[in-house]
Structure formats: structure tokens, C-alpha cells
Amino acid sequence: MELVEGRKLIVLWVPGGQNRPYKAPVSVTAKQKSWRYYIRRYSSTVEAKDETEQELLSLPAIATGCLEMTLPEQPNSRLQRYRLTATGQHWLQANSQRSTR
Secondary structure, eight states: OEEETTEEEOOOOOOOOSSOSOEEESOTTOSSOOEEEEEEETTEEEEOOHHHHHHHHHHHHHHTTSEEESOTTOTTOTTOOEEEOHHHHHHHHHHHHHHTO
């Protein structure tokens, strides 16, 4: 705890893990929890929906080289799509064989 401008401040540092993205409950007090993906948009936390959620879910696949952007020079284009790479095809084959055993 630190004293900043006469107020007590608690700073929490939470390192990111390898299994991103994370889901959080819509309400922490509800008995039946509903989980959603959230992102930071400017200074607000908002629920990731539609294209934003799909992009969020594709980030780990892009980082590992399993997916690539069709328009890498225009990452924010509304026409942006993703395609499976040879690495991604190899991963799918290896994991589909594992799930059929």
C-alpha cells in the first residue's frame, strides 16, 4: 500500500499467462455464472463481441504462426481475414489424430 496525494493506494500487478484470452464472470455474485471475454477500449472495459471476439480468439493462433493475416499491411481493415498456415495445418492434423484415439 502506498500513500499518493494523501490517499491510500493499492497496486495489483497481475502477469499475463500463456493461456490467453481469459473469460470473466458477468456478475461475481450470481449463483449461475455467465462468462464473457472483456477487452479494454480506451479508458473503459467492454465486452468483446462479434468481430472483436473473433479477433481476440485468433491472437494466440497468429502469435504461434498457425494463422496469418490476408492483409498484414492493413491490420485494422474491415476487409481483414485470416488464413491457416502450413504450421496451422500441421497442428490441426496432429491434434485431430490425437482426439480420435
